[in-house]
Ligand SMILES: CC(=O)N[C@H](C=O)[C@@H](O)[C@H](O)[C@H](O)CO
């Protein structure tokens with residue numbers, strides 16, 4: 001990785017490319033990296049860039065380091081079907097993202113959460129050994145932690161296996177069923193997890209997020225929001241950036257929203273949010289999840305992302321036709337449509 005910059009801006013939650021018969025397909029990851037960097041164009045767009053607004057208080061004298069937005073990936077997360085992959089597959093994917101992203105991506109965060117603590121620890125050691133810029137962990141979700149101390153106990157045992165790299169808690173209560181408030185979890189967390197760096201916050205409870213930001217200013221934690229359709233609201237209360245599935249193909253447009261927000265031109269920022277929301281609310285009505293994200297990313301990028309793994313099943317042809325027509329019809333304020341399949 002290039003020298004570490006503070007993690008902020010947009011993070012694409014990567015899908016895991018698969019072959020038609022359902023094996024992980026490492027061979028297209030180099031194209032995927034290039035597509036994200038070149039076509040979603042984050043580095044270029046963001047030389048001038050954003051989110052200074054939320055971070056001026058922690059930028060210190062070196063404001064410049066805060067105005068460069070980086071492009072980063074989370075590998076093996078929700079969108080990457082991480083929990084549906086074997087440990088061996090997760091390691092292969094992490095290694096391929098690291099080697100293809102070297103010199104091109106600023107951060108690669110590896111999600112290492114698992115139901116088995118030992119597997120999670122093994123993945124954490126592996127991520128550290130291959131030079132990941134950080135690890136993220138979701139709450140275990142079959143046997144669930146029922147209170148802060150149980151959750152913290154699990155996270156601490158994973159984080160301590162990678163003591164040299166930043167640790168992020170990945171809060172996604174709708175999928176894990178673990179609803180422990182992040183505000184509560186963060187209270188005193190550095191005493192248990194010295195590498196604790198921030199939260200990927202994938203929930204609509206903006207009161208919880210706001211209190212996290214409000215109470216942790218001194219700690220300089222990073223808060224990345226994960227409900228793409230309402231990112232602007234999270235930015236307004238001080239989120240540093242976002243991690244999400246849609247930044248795979250709406251990265252460029254969402255960056256324009258971030259720029260508008262930073263300017264600030266809230267009317268313009270809202271236009272972008274309303275339009276990404278229009279697309280998402282359209283596809284959500286049709287049924288939208290990781291399988292559909294893989295299909296959208298395939299028709300937008302031209303890179304075959306393949307089917308999802310059971311229990312998920314491929315998006316229908318009807319979904320693909322309708323989603324493509326919708327995406328093509330959106331009147332973005334910058335006048336450009338989303339280029340489809342420009343990348344081969
Ligand atoms: C549940 C889920 O997968 N959430 C993703 C990240 O956390 C989001 O990026 C969503 O895919 C996105 O907001 C669309 O609803």
Ligand SMILES: CC(=O)C(=O)O
Nearest residue numbers: 013077078079243244
């Ligand atoms: C959304 C997200 O953070 C993930 O797929 O990992």
